[in-house]
Amino acid sequence: MRGPHNIWRLIRTGATFERTGAMKIALEALDAPRSLRITARVLGWPFKWLGYKGDPSQPPVLRALTALGPAYIKFGQIMSTRPDVVGPDLAQQLRVLQDKLPAFPTETARAIVEQELDRPVDDLFSEFSEPVAAASLAQVHKATVRGSGDTVAVKVLRPGIERQFLRDVDAFYLAAWLIDRLAPSARRLKPRAVIEHFDSVVQGELDLRMESAACDEFHANTEGDEGFRVPKLYWDLSARRMMTTGWVDGIPFGEVEAIRATGIDMPDLANRVVQSFLRHALRDGFFHADMHQGNLKLAPNGDILAMDFGIMGRIDAYTRRVYAEILIGFLRRDYRRVAEVHFEAGYVPADRDVEAFAQALRSVGEPIFGHDASQISMARLLAHLFDVTERFGMETRTELILLQRTMVVVEGVARSIDPAMNMWQGAHPVVETYIADNIGPKAVIRDLRDTAIVLSRFGPRLPDLVNRALIRANAGDTEPDTAPLPVWLWLLLGAAGGGLLVALLELVAG
Template identity: 30%
Template sequence: MSQHQFVSDDGQPPRRGRSQRYDPQAIAKYCRYRPWLVFWRAFTIFWYLGGFVLRFLLDRWRNVIEKNKLRRAADLRQTLTRLGTTFIKVGQALSTRPDLIQKDFLVELVKLQDRLPPFNNATAFAIIEEDLGRTPEEIYREISPHPIAAASLGQVYQAVLHSGEKVAVKVQRPNLRPTITLDLHLMRWAASWIAPWLPLNIGHDLTLIVDEFGAKLFEEIDYFNEARNAEIFATNFRDDPTVKVPEIYWRYTGLRVLTLEWIDGFKLTDTESIEAVGVDPNEVIKIGVISGLKQLLEFGFFHADPHPGNLFALSDGRMAYIDFGMMDQLDEYTKETLAASVVHLINRDFYQLADDFKALGFLASDTDITPIIPALEKVLGNAMGEKVKDFNFKTITDEFSELMYEYPFRVPAKFSLIIRSLITQEGLALTLDPEFSIVEIAYPYVAQRLLRGESPAMRRRLLEVLIQDGKFKWERLENMLAIAQTDGNLNLLPTAQLGLQYLLSEEGRYLRQQVLLALTENDRLHTQEVQRLWDLVKDEFQPHRIFDVAWNTIKEISSEQVTALMTLGHGK
């Protein structure tokens, strides 16, 4: 067996291998003793990018930009392709930003997602044999003679296992790691050189952002890591009938070869094919946004590269993820704070939002937020518009860039992938629907999570929303209920059961007191507010359904909760 055999006989993930983590110091040391490699790579980058810029400027000088726009768009794609994986990744990110890139260039950059030149077939089959210790013929009953798709990291073959399963076989491009290593070294050097010329709050973390990108890129070229990510992702979405994750075949997976279940579907941008099978593309996009929010706010484990080449619509209406190389993890506190910030934004609570920015690291912990509040209100208030649907990240990006020059905002390195993920999702959706608003979908989801109060953290955030300056805010509860019902996914009866259980618990003592005070504030019973709430929810509460919920709640009630109920009337 080859020394590169990394799969155990039981088909489980290997315990050892050649996987390497990104280490900028080790890379700098490597490059320091190989200056000729660094110089040649820098010259290559300058030659290709400089040539493109020169040709573009000549078009402008000769006043033929409009005439040559298609040629120049193809020129840019070809330039990035020649420069390899690192620059292709940049092009892929730009391909989802119709707000930044004109349409002609966008059409060409989209081709970087899965229409790249393949590498030699014999080389690919040699990599399979080297990594798995067996020839392709020994592993697969059938394998396509040529790749059916080529991407930045590798190319994909369609195959059939000897056991009959139809699979996709991803084979990594040769000599990928050395080129990426040089590119990251040069990017880090450029970031450190440029940073002093930028405002401190913009340039401060440039090298950290490069390091974050480098760490994820090194993880992405480790197919063992991608396979593990896919299984974690599948576990998180095991109860979600709208999301499909392909199965991993560990026995036929190595550091540079990944065998996974074949997915028959359509790229999200292929709206004609999607509609032809009776599926609404906008509904699939909505699934993508909701699943993205679940990743960020529930699971904390999120896909950081959701471009159209990685997402497919299935004929049964589901959406499939097929690439899990670039993922990241959020801690509980960050998830909670992100959820709270969405609510604070919608409620225009800019003071609390500024506190969220501090908690997330966009502002230093000792920053005086008082002078920042009016600026936030101006920028975010304008971006919000009169309706939730008027908000989008494109607008925020434009407005916030100006704010960063005047106030000590900075983008924490750990948020570069989150922002990329959100902007990529929104950019894809805007390509299909110019009227799309990510927050219009996001807020009902966040409102539902808060109303369900499924965890102590979510219940704390609910209290922050409903109680301000020691007073219960009826209009906020009314607003949350109205918005939470807009997508039809809120089942109020289980939510009401959870709410009643919480209200009767020791943890809910403070909320009980506030509700009682709110009901009797200013020496009058607030029946109008209660009536408006009832008008919102009454259709959900049919008599037989109410009885079922009440009976289930009574069965679960404890003696402590009975005491709480008895003390409710005393406001204790």
């Protein structure tokens, strides 16, 4: 699949943008260099007749993305949350991609549900509505569970979407290969690894059993979170190509004026969006990685309601600590410490100058402080950050791709609610709390306690492990120089030592 025939798909992508008139608009919105604009237009014009026509009634960029398919629609969804990057007019146009795409027939959805659950829809639901929302991969129907009377949302995958999406991703692999070959300076960005990561995310999103598990876990993690709610999952009404969750009523976050009309504190709501995301990422290491306006609602009581759990992110405990230290360093404007953390984590090659890197980070961070969002060009800031990372040879951290992308999306959502919102100020309380709980004396004691618990489990294996080590240390001797201790003594020492250490650490930590 990943052969030269994909060149045709890439050519057709550029041709579609040119034919629909989207090329010029997109390049200007992204503030592309003049040389790139000229090159793209010169190369795209001869092939424009090969591009998809799309729907002439749609604006050019929207027309191009919907014509090209679901993978491109996903990109448009991300850009719809960044009015500071693509401009408010284009961002507003692209919001249609979040949940207002053309739906497929209800009869088809009912057939999929019956096939997946092996029962007639009317036996499962007393009511099953026409589509209430349709996105790139699936659409949602409102239904009533027969018997219990619960009102639920039934999500059903589009027919044939798996093949269509994977075909688009296949072309992206070729694009990554071409970047590797034709732009050596870009190899540090690991384009193939980025596409592989995107591919794995998509695979999970196309199996609604995985999304069901993610919804269930996220619901359990956030059940005690004030002001943030996740709907309940119905396992008996979920399968590979459909899933069922509790229905949530609220105002979609894309309807900003309707939200404002409720009288809610808009700056506070914007901060809560950012803080909820960071709390889940840092506290749980499991976060909603597709938090655009189409997946968020405002409940009548002011709670944030999350939906659509096809893309979730995970980061391990060590990476969370590194990430938090980088954030808190920026928040405290301690660029030297931020630079040191990058070197300690191996994000920057060891042969680079830490002082020079700290100075470069200062040039990125300082323009943010003391200004609201309306005074900051995020497009230019991101371009500058890219220049800095390129100059110091930083490689793309594939485990952070979803986290970084989601931060961009979340900030875009928050700024749509409060244009003057400053991401750094909103992040401060959550990051400070995480640092206090996870980096310091208490965290060290907790880590030692956890290590002791793990070691104590090796008690029964200690005699054999030590005997083997002694045998290897005797350079060819078949038996150790000293007689091994009796097994019963090793067991006693292991259990007692581990137990005492755990008790001591709990006493100190408590």
